[in-house]
Amino acid sequence: MKKIICLALALAMxxxxxxxxCAKGLSxxxxxxxxxxxxxxVGILSEQFMEDNSDVTVTxxxxxxxxxxxxxxxxxxxxxxxxxxxxxxxTEKGLVAxxxxxxxxxxxxxxxxxxxDLTVEQIADIFTGKVTSWExxxxxxxxxxxxxxxxxGTRDGFESITGTKDTCVLAQELTSTGAVIAAVKSSPNxxxxxxxxxxxxxxxxxxxxxxxxxxxxETVLDGSYVVQRPFNLVxxxxxxxxxxxxxxxxxxxxxxxxxxxxxAGAVPVAEVEEAAAEEATAEAK
Amino acid sequence: MNVLFxxxxxxxxxxxxxxxxxxxxxxxxxxxxxxxxxxxxxxxxKPTATTVEPSYGxxxxxxxxxxxxxxxxxxxxxxxxxxAVFLAKVAxxxxxxxxxxxxxxxxxxxxxxxxxxxxxxxxPAIQRFFALSSGATMLAAIVVLAIMILPSIINxxxxxLRAVPKDYEDASLAxxxxxxxxxxxVTVPAAKSGIATSIVLGVGRAIGEAMAIIxxxxxxxxxPKLLGPVRFMTTxxxxxxxYAPVGSLQREALFSIGLVLFLFIMMINVFLNVVIKKERx
Amino acid sequence: MTFEKKRKLWNRAVRVGVYTASxxxxxxxxxxxxxxLYRGLPxxxxxxxxxxxxxxxxxxxxxxNLVNTVYIILVAMAIALPLxxxxxxxLTEYSKNRHLTRLIEFAAETLTGIPSILFGLVGMLLFVQRxxxxxxxxxxxxxxxxxxxxxxxxxxxxxxxxxxQAYREGALALGAGKWRMIRTVVLPxxxxxxxxxxxxxxxxxxxxxxxxxxxxxxxxxxxxFVKALHSSSATLTVALYVYASEQGKIDVAFAIALILLALxxxxxxxxxxxxxxxxxx
Numbered sequence: 001m002k003k004i005i006c007l008a009l010a011l012a013m014x015x016x017x018x019x020x021x022c023a024k025g026l027s028x029x030x031x032x033x034x035x036x037x038x039x040x041x042v043g044i045l046s047e048q049f050m051e052d053n054s055d056v057t058v059t060x061x062x063x064x065x066x067x068x069x070x071x072x073x074x075x076x077x078x079x080x081x082x083x084x085x086x087x088x089x090x091t092e093k094g095l096v097a098x099x100x101x102x103x104x105x106x107x108x109x110x111x112x113x114x115x116x117d118l119t120v121e122q123i124a125d126i127f128t129g130k131v132t133s134w135e136x137x138x139x140x141x142x143x144x145x146x147x148x149x150x151x152x153g154t155r156d157g158f159e160s161i162t163g164t165k166d167t168c169v170l171a172q173e174l175t176s177t178g179a180v181i182a183a184v185k186s187s188p189n190x191x192x193x194x195x196x197x198x199x200x201x202x203x204x205x206x207x208x209x210x211x212x213x214x215x216x217x218e219t220v221l222d223g224s225y226v227v228q229r230p231f232n233l234v235x236x237x238x239x240x241x242x243x244x245x246x247x248x249x250x251x252x253x254x255x256x257x258x259x260x261x262x263x264a265g266a267v268p269v270a271e272v273e274e275a276a277a278e279e280a281t282a283e284a285k
Numbered sequence: 286m287n288v289l290f291x292x293x294x295x296x297x298x299x300x301x302x303x304x305x306x307x308x309x310x311x312x313x314x315x316x317x318x319x320x321x322x323x324x325x326x327x328x329x330x331k332p333t334a335t336t337v338e339p340s341y342g343x344x345x346x347x348x349x350x351x352x353x354x355x356x357x358x359x360x361x362x363x364x365x366x367x368x369a370v371f372l373a374k375v376a377x378x379x380x381x382x383x384x385x386x387x388x389x390x391x392x393x394x395x396x397x398x399x400x401x402x403x404x405x406x407x408x409p410a411i412q413r414f415f416a417l418s419s420g421a422t423m424l425a426a427i428v429v430l431a432i433m434i435l436p437s438i439i440n441x442x443x444x445x446l447r448a449v450p451k452d453y454e455d456a457s458l459a460x461x462x463x464x465x466x467x468x469x470x471v472t473v474p475a476a477k478s479g480i481a482t483s484i485v486l487g488v489g490r491a492i493g494e495a496m497a498i499i500x501x502x503x504x505x506x507x508x509p510k511l512l513g514p515v516r517f518m519t520t521x522x523x524x525x526x527x528y529a530p531v532g533s534l535q536r537e538a539l540f541s542i543g544l545v546l547f548l549f550i551m552m553i554n555v556f557l558n559v560v561i562k563k564e565r566x
Numbered sequence: 567m568t569f570e571k572k573r574k575l576w577n578r579a580v581r582v583g584v585y586t587a588s589x590x591x592x593x594x595x596x597x598x599x600x601x602x603l604y605r606g607l608p609x610x611x612x613x614x615x616x617x618x619x620x621x622x623x624x625x626x627x628x629x630x631n632l633v634n635t636v637y638i639i640l641v642a643m644a645i646a647l648p649l650x651x652x653x654x655x656x657l658t659e660y661s662k663n664r665h666l667t668r669l670i671e672f673a674a675e676t677l678t679g680i681p682s683i684l685f686g687l688v689g690m691l692l693f694v695q696r697x698x699x700x701x702x703x704x705x706x707x708x709x710x711x712x713x714x715x716x717x718x719x720x721x722x723x724x725x726x727x728x729x730x731q732a733y734r735e736g737a738l739a740l741g742a743g744k745w746r747m748i749r750t751v752v753l754p755x756x757x758x759x760x761x762x763x764x765x766x767x768x769x770x771x772x773x774x775x776x777x778x779x780x781x782x783x784x785x786x787x788x789x790x791f792v793k794a795l796h797s798s799s800a801t802l803t804v805a806l807y808v809y810a811s812e813q814g815k816i817d818v819a820f821a822i823a824l825i826l827l828a829l830x831x832x833x834x835x836x837x838x839x840x841x842x843x844x845x846x847x
Contacts, residue, residue, distance in 0.1 A: 036812070040621060043621040044621035044622055047620060047621050047622050048622060051622075057787075057793075057797075059785065059787070059797060059798060061783075061784070061785075061798060062784065062812070063527050063528045064527070064528035066333075066528060066530065067527070067528040067529070067530055070530040070531065074531065076531075141416070141418065142417070142418040143418060144417075144418030144419040146419075149524070149525070149528060150331075150332070150333035150334075151333060151528040151529075151530075166331075166334055166337065170505060171418055171419045171421075171503065171505065171514055172419060172421055172503045172504060172505060172514055173504050173505050174504065174811075175524055175527070175528070175811075175812070176811070176812040176813075178811075178812045178813035178814045178815075179811050179812050179814065181814045182810070182811065182813075182814030182816065183419075183421075185814065186404070186405070186408065186409055187408075187409070187412060187418070187419050187420070188412075189412075189418040189419070190418070190419060202814070260622070263622075264621065286744070286745040287656075287660050289652065290652045290653070290655050290656035290659075290660055291656050291660065291661075292652075293648070293649050293650075293651075293652030293653040293655075293656055294652070294653040294656040294657060294661070294666075294670045295670070296649055296653065296715075297653055297670055297673045297674050297677065297715060297716070297719065298669060298670055298673040300673070300677060300712045300715065301673045301676050301677060303688065303692060304680065304684070304685075304688045304712070307688045307691050307692055308684065308687070308688065311691055363587070364587045364590060364591065365587075366587075367583050367584045367586075367587035367588070368584075368587045368588045368590075368591045370584055371584045371585070371587065371588040372588070375584055376588070383592075384588055384591065384592050387591065387592050387595040387596075388591060388595075389834060389838075390595055390599075390830070390831065390834060391591070391594065391595050391598075393769060393773065393830040393831075393833070393834045394598070394773070394826075394827065394830060395772070395773030395774070395775065395803050395826050395830065396773070396775060396776070397775045397803045397806045397807050397810075397823075397826075398602070398806070398823045398826055398827065400807075400810075401806065401810050401819055401820070401823055402598060402601060402602065402823075404810065404811075405605075405816065406601065432594060435591060435594075439591070463577055465577050465580045465581060465584075466573075466576075466577065469580060489679050489681075492681070493680070493681020493682070493683065493684070494681070495681070495682070495683040495776040496775045496776050496803075496807065499811075500807075500810065500811055519681065519683050519776075522683055522687065523683055523776065523779065526687075526690075526779075526780055527779075527780070540687065540691075543683075543684055543687045546681065546683075546684060547680070547684055550679055550680060550681065550684075553679075554676060554679050
């Protein structure tokens, strides 16, 4: 009897060992939740990841940076997406942000608007309602400010850089970057702010230069375009991610993903580090 | 077998109870926390303000819903009633059938489609016509709502008009009135309760509409302004629900708005059942 | 002005009013359909309806949304049909308590008046959060059941009432039990009305959006049936809203609007046809 039990146990062990060796493929669901500006970036990365790992499903809920951070904090998603840095309140909760890319916030006007350049102060004046007419800038008509809802990372980034927190007077408050673009497209007097990655390739709008600097990946990279913010992956410190989630997390930060991030219109953090390294070596010389 | 079907029947009642209970249970806490007066009479809705105290006043939403519905009814009822008279009395049968089919089709179009066309056609048109900075206004919402309640008004009014006994009309014609005079001075008043029902149905539809107007009304929590962006009770819930954090006061306040909306609908229902149907007797 | 003159003026004005209102209504429909055709047709392509959206290839496809719409119709009808027919059978064949009948009918009437956004709210609280189903086709379908139940109950009830009492008495006289009588004699005769009710319910489901935003979700990925039950899956209407409002892809939105319009038309005609067949019997 004992011999049979020992044999059976040994067989079982061998089987499980060999099965786990076979189980090279990842499987499971990775849930991401948060920023609407990161839609293209997360979309393209998750699509490629899912093509490479056919048993993994990556889901993305576009709810806005604030909600994404909440979701990862209370465990309803694996990876939170925030298009801004974490606040003290949030880091105190044990949340950790890993920057995956930098994104410019493009200031957009309708294609019919004659204005091409504004300074940060002018933008602040427009959005707080101090200046209400395009005539001050050589155009005509009243200015319609299109902004984002209160939990938006884009709004947070825009308001902190222009110094207009809680003081914006908006004609419309929309819930996603795409919506702002659509609204500016259809209204000749509108001005709005939207993620650079979403703005590229859109017709009917013009991207303004800020302080004379155009909004492109290069100027975001070297910091000369000031209205920018990080795309962050938010996780809980010390909490283990599932195998699939960890793999996706690492994939997003890898060099292979950089090309796709560029295609999506953002500046991958790998490039940022490269540029910083180049600067360091240039200074060292 | 009897029991099985009885259970099926009870499920309907169960659903209604469920809805009532859930709305009350999730809506009341926030009203308690915010304070009845602050909630209903507060004019400022800024639930995520960080530099000042957040405020949760829903007066803008309630007034906007009321004004918007009133506007839609003012615009839609005359057109609807006149069309109903046309269909019921004036039109030759073939034309009537054609227009009736048109009305039925209008009724079946999904509300997002109305919203889309409104966003692309109506909003820019209002902007150009009134020289505004943005056409996403209460006016746009009123027009869209009016178009959406037209079919309900036309259908029910037409049925009511048809139900008026022919003797009334014959008597009026015999006394020398023209046809149109008969229709408007005799038939319409006789069909009063049916027409009132159609208006109440229209009101119910307009006050509960969300998707069509979220795309055309601007979505800013202002006090009602005809040519300015506004937020209705329904659009307030729809636009903030997806990003209000679970468990926050903001989210609970949204449920409370749902409760308020539900109470309005119940009042309209009671009004319909008690006042109008009583008059029929 | 003399009385005669005033009277002539009134008659002429009213005549103009009646004709204008009706022409306006017809023109609205023609304009709406025409505009959607004009904007939607050029964007309708095989690629659009047979693939899903890909960021890598930078293409848009609405196959997942078409599939999701079909899934949710299946789920909602599979639950609502037996429930609704069962409730109607109880009301017409079994119920002996008049108060209970009135209660159930009143509940059904109340359900019809509740706006879809409130269904979405309660659906989210009950099915998505409380019952832990997560946003998906299952939660969305259950929410829709609450909305379409009254329609199915009402149409089935009316169609059961048209079955002649003689049929029932004949079957009972031949010794059939009550359930057997209903199953073999009454239901088959009432099938036309039930089918009409189903078609109307499917029409309502296809056009519904506000109730599905938070219960079925916004997801645009293609899933098989079992997976879709628990994953965020956008139906056609929600996809229209997302593409138009959140992504600014207006052309795609119009193509979806065109498909929705075509579906609505087909369903409306289907219901009409079924209804006529019922009335002829």
